[in-house]
Amino acid sequence: MTVLIVADHDNATIKASTLNTVTAGKACGGDVHVLVAGHNAGAAAAAAAQIAGVSKVIHADGESLAHGLAENLAEQVLSIAKNYTHILFPATASGKNVAPRVAAKLDVAQISDIIKVVSPDTFERPIYAGNAIATVQSTDPIKVITVRTTGFDAAPATGGSAAIETIAAVPDSGKSRFVGSEIVKSERPELTAAKIVVSGGRALGSKEKFDEIITPLADKLGAAIGASRAAVDAGYAANDMQVGQTGKIVAPQLYVAVGISGAIQHLAGMKDSKVIVAINKDPEAPIFSVADYGLEADLFQAVPELVKAL
Incomplete structure (x- = not known):
């Protein structure tokens, strides 16, 4: 039994998502x-x-890639x-783009978004926005x-000493071409x-x-800034800041939800965070059901005071 991890990288460094995927691969045996x-x-x-647990690196290098x-x-x-x-991809934009094509060409079912390896042929994955966990068994050969x-x-990103095998790069398929990127x-x-x-919600009222409220707190904490879908749809924050089922899935050490009610869609993207802090004036807000610490207060008063205290 041999597992292939398709690395997410920028041609210079390996992205962190690959390290998590290696752990999943090791669990497959x-x-x-x-x-x-x-x-x-x-x-x-x-x-x-150098990644611990990797026995071989296959390096394909060419302009088509x-x-x-x-x-x-x-x-x-x-x-x-x-x-x-087994062929494993991180569930990133790149992995989600490539994996279905590979599965279709191999005529096998893709198993998406696994969160646990039960055995080499059985896996757990969230469904219904994470409100249920499905156990999926596959008899596919790959x-x-x-x-x-x-x-x-x-x-661990270091500690390994895998051999590197070079293979020929495939020719350009001609089906798509790279035009440019704005980073x-x-x-x-x-x-x-x-x-x-630190994430903000619709309760903030305007961009x-x-x-004014979220940025100073994020600066004090050295944090990334996220947003609920409602805040993004209202134009308060950019699309790439959206956290949730249709946005980005995050699991930081600390997640601060400011003015976020806690709709299922949002919870699906952040409920695996180690410590969740919620600031909301509605005591019935669903976000409090997953929060480790909840502050029932007016965010326009509470957050500036928190920034001053920090």
Whole structure:
């Protein structure tokens, strides 16, 4: 039994989501191999070889893989798929884009968003916005799986000494092309990797108030900023700040929910946080049911006072 982890990387470094996926792969049993497919990605391959628990790194390097286009990356995975019993992807934008293509070409069912490995053929995954956990068993010869990274601890990034095997990159499929990217640079930690997240909800009332209340608290805590879907839909915060079932899934050490009622959609994206603090003036707000600490107060008074105290 051999497990393949398809690494999420930027051609220079391995992203944290890959470390969580390696832990899931180890739970499946057998050897764990990591595929690093990119362009001039030798540094990423070397970093993957250092991950504890990885026995081999497969490095495919070519211009067709430079930008992680799903069509090309899927073909690269398929070129070695027959060697594996399990193929695991982090449940990131990239993983969710590639995994279904691989599963379809292999004519197997994809198992999505697993949070636990029960046995090599049985897995747990959340359904109904996390309100129920389904136990899924697969008899497919190759199991294609996406891993909810918040469900698994990160494997140590150092301590391993895996061999690196180089394979030929697949040719460009010609089905898509990379046009460009606009990357927002911020000194704040990336939302899904942050240890502390401060999120604001619709109760803030406007973008100006969102920035006025949430930003100083996040600055004091060195936190990433998130938002509920209602706040994003109202234009208070950018789309990429949305936390929830249709946004980003986070599990920081500390999650501070300011003016967020706690709809099921939002809870699905943050209830695995280690410590949850809720500030809301409605004592019946569902957010208090998952909060470790709750403050029933007017956020416009409480948060500035908290910032001063910090």
